[in-house]
Amino acid sequence: MTVRVGVIGAGMIGQDHIRRLTEVITGAEVVAVTDIDADRAAEVAARVGARAVATGADLIGQPDVDAVLVTSWGPTHAEHVLAAIAAGKPVFCEKPLATEAADCLRIVEAEQAAGRRLVQVGFMRRYDSGYRELKSILDAGGIGAPLMVHCAHRNPSVPESYHSAMAAQDTAVHEIDVLRWLLDDEIVAVQVLAPRRTRHAHAELQDPQIMLFETASGIRIDLEVFVNCQWGYDIQCETVGETGLARLPEPARATVRSAGTTRTAVPQDWRERFVTAFDVEFQEWIDAVAAGEPTGPSAWDGYAATVITDATVEALRSGRTVGVDMKDRPAFYAGGAR
Ligand SMILES: NC(=O)c1ccc[n+]([C@@H]2O[C@H](COP(=O)([O-])OP(=O)(O)OC[C@H]3O[C@@H](n4cnc5c(N)ncnc54)[C@H](O)[C@@H]3O)[C@@H](O)[C@H]2O)c1
Numbered sequence: 001m002t003v004r005v006g007v008i009g010a011g012m013i014g015q016d017h018i019r020r021l022t023e024v025i026t027g028a029e030v031v032a033v034t035d036i037d038a039d040r041a042a043e044v045a046a047r048v049g050a051r052a053v054a055t056g057a058d059l060i061g062q063p064d065v066d067a068v069l070v071t072s073w074g075p076t077h078a079e080h081v082l083a084a085i086a087a088g089k090p091v092f093c094e095k096p097l098a099t100e101a102a103d104c105l106r107i108v109e110a111e112q113a114a115g116r117r118l119v120q121v122g123f124m125r126r127y128d129s130g131y132r133e134l135k136s137i138l139d140a141g142g143i144g145a146p147l148m149v150h151c152a153h154r155n156p157s158v159p160e161s162y163h164s165a166m167a168a169q170d171t172a173v174h175e176i177d178v179l180r181w182l183l184d185d186e187i188v189a190v191q192v193l194a195p196r197r198t199r200h201a202h203a204e205l206q207d208p209q210i211m212l213f214e215t216a217s218g219i220r221i222d223l224e225v226f227v228n229c230q231w232g233y234d235i236q237c238e239t240v241g242e243t244g245l246a247r248l249p250e251p252a253r254a255t256v257r258s259a260g261t262t263r264t265a266v267p268q269d270w271r272e273r274f275v276t277a278f279d280v281e282f283q284e285w286i287d288a289v290a291a292g293e294p295t296g297p298s299a300w301d302g303y304a305a306t307v308i309t310d311a312t313v314e315a316l317r318s319g320r321t322v323g324v325d326m327k328d329r330p331a332f333y334a335g336g337a338r
């Protein structure tokens with residue numbers, strides 16, 4: 001079976017996922033594209049032999065759209081995801097599921113009312129081979145009980161539109177999701193430290209930030225978010241347990257020796273660093289949709305991530321340790337799979 005996909009939002013990641021769906025993975029076809037920039041939608045649709053449609057609602061209503069991909073701006077996600085659920089169509093939504101926790105809860109409630117899983121959130125790190133290896137080591141007790149995690153999430157630079165809250169909402173959200181999954185634990189409190197600012201950030205942006213998370217079982221996580229680091233897209237994660245330490249592998253790159261030095265290239269953006277993870281994520285999503293139900297990061301994971309990022313933004317604003325005020329997980333999402 002070929003899953004016919006409609007895409008809402010033909011910007012940077014939308015175009016990358018359209019390329020992936022049409023050129024890299026099997027079992028999918030892009031049949032419709034929409035964007036508030038109609039010229040962009042027409043141009044991107046024409047590239048893959050799809051048709052451009054006027055709005056997200058029109059796209060979801062097309063009879064030949066079996067599944068929906070939402071890659072528009074974050075604040076528009078909730079409206080499209082809710083419309084896809086109402087139409088009974090599986091929907092893959094890039095992170096964040098919604099920018100407001102209340103909207104995430106509306107999605108969670110709508111999905112439960114639909115009675116089956118329809119939503120998957122684009123937390124691609126769960127599909128990265130390095131993170132998967134870390135998870136299997138932790139799950140097998142390979143380093144004993146985890147006690148501490150040291151992480152860094154560095155981007156070479158960000159646009160002027162990037163503001164201090166986005167360090168949590170846009171950037172740290174990836175660690176928030178992947179660490180909940182890796183540790184099989186919930187984040188319950190957060191504090192944010194504001195070091196000396198880099199001169200490479202615009203005046204309003206607090207960069208870097210050090211985020212300190214605590215989990216329900218007492219694991220402490222420190223995360224450096226540094227989005228104007230200049231040198232590359234640099235993702236680090238080291239878990240220290242009672243009997244050992246497990247570190248996320250660096251992406252495989254040749255080592256070059258020349259002119260008296262040894263060099264290894266650092267990836268320059270998320271597309272390069274996680275290209276294989278995105279490919280695996282989409283192949284698994286399409287396979288699961290064809291089999292009946294998505295299995296990846298759920299609407300509940302999207303809700304949890306948004307509640308934790310809200311607490312992180314408040315911790316930066318107030319300078320205090322902030323507790324995470326999360327609802328109880330409904331039985332529908334029990335067991336991690338949902
Ligand atoms: N998983 C990741 O690592 C990752 C990486 C980059 C972006 N993202 C997420 O993907 C989303 C898009 O990011 P981007 O970098 O591609 O942004 P972008 O600005 O390049 O593209 C977004 C596109 O959506 C369109 N759009 C906005 N509102 C719309 C609406 N209501 N209906 C139709 N089209 C609409 C815009 O015109 C634009 O073309 C964001 O939520 C972002 O956080 C995730």
Ligand SMILES: O[C@H]1[C@H](O)[C@@H](O)[C@H](O)[C@@H](O)[C@H]1O
Nearest residue numbers: 153154155170171174227270
């Ligand atoms: O939207 C992007 C994307 O999610 C990247 O993976 C992250 O490293 C960036 O900081 C963020 O701005």
